[in-house]
């Protein structure tokens with residue numbers, strides 16, 4: 001049998017399986033011409049809130065806006081410090097700078113790739129107003145410790161849940177919560193390649209706090225309290241109805257999609273188990289990992305060489321992320337960018353993400369691991 005081309009994310013194949021439902025959802029929006037804030041947006045928001053177990057879901061235009069709206073609503077002032085990992089997608093830290101807040105870059109744990117609670121607490125000053133834990137690659141950050149630190153220092157927690165929709169965290173008392181619902185606010189993205197992706201841009205914010213929800217809804221809609229009455233400076237950030245109709249279909253598939261990702265991760269884990277040069281993703285016992293990415297750390301092997309070698313065998317692989325936040329040009333003049341983050345720097349040189357999506361079959365997985373093993377045995 002001829003193998004299907006391997007992609008980092010295979011959205012075409014995924015769409016083929018849900019085509020009739022997706023097409024019907026889009027058609028309904030077209031037929032009713034309810035393009036903005038239509039019933040599909042309300043229905044999706046309610047269904048997503050139920051899925052997460054969250055009191056309020058505020059849909060918005062993308063995950064970056066979600067973070068920005070959350071920070072605006074919390075009333076952070078220029079110069080306030082916001083603690084974030086440097087080892088994350090740029091959106092997390094960019095919005096901090098955009099709002100004239102000060103990003104304080106903190107080290108991650110090399111096992112979980114998420115904020116290191118010890119480094120986090122050491123970075124707190126009287127100006128610290130918020131912490132942004134990122135559930136990177138689909139695994140929850142150590143929320144129990146982070147929430148405890150935040151409570152003791154009276155600091156907001158803004159979860160960046162863009163990569164981990166559907167992941168869970170289990171507290172030491174046995175309570176389990178979905179990521180994005182534990183902090184003051186949770187922000188997420190429906191970018192097409194995310195675990196719950198639409199076919200364009202989309203995002204959402206969730207919170208348990210009624211007043212904060214109200215304020216975020218207002219900010220996302222030009223600061224409007226009632227039509228043409230604008231109480232605060234806001235922005236225009238909407239989830240469009242066609243995307244909401246698509247997300248309603250895909251939300252029903254999400255748990256199945258997560259299971260498919262975890263199955264592919266299990267295949268990789270088994271193939272690389274015990275390999276001296278390959279560190280497979282750590283699975284924290286408190287977390288249900290949803291594998292937005294399957295990210296290896298190479299020890300003593302040429303990471304960029306593997307990336308190039310796989311490409312010659314038509315296997316895509318990616319480096320998330322080659323340059324950490326604190327070394328980005330955009331922050332070169334910013335106070336705080338001179339920090340020394342040795343673990344973060346090392347990770348940017350060792351990590352490589354293999355194809356990970358809902359449509360990988362065993363023939364493809366076998367081909368990928370064979371080539372990875374071939375290169376790492378050299």
Ligand SMILES: *Cc1c(COP(=O)(O)O)cnc(C)c1O
Pocket residue numbers: 062063064065088089091092134160162163188189190191201202203
């Ligand atoms: C994708 C992503 C975002 C931003 O989401 P967009 O919808 O692309 O704006 C933010 N943070 C992280 C960690 C992400 O992966």
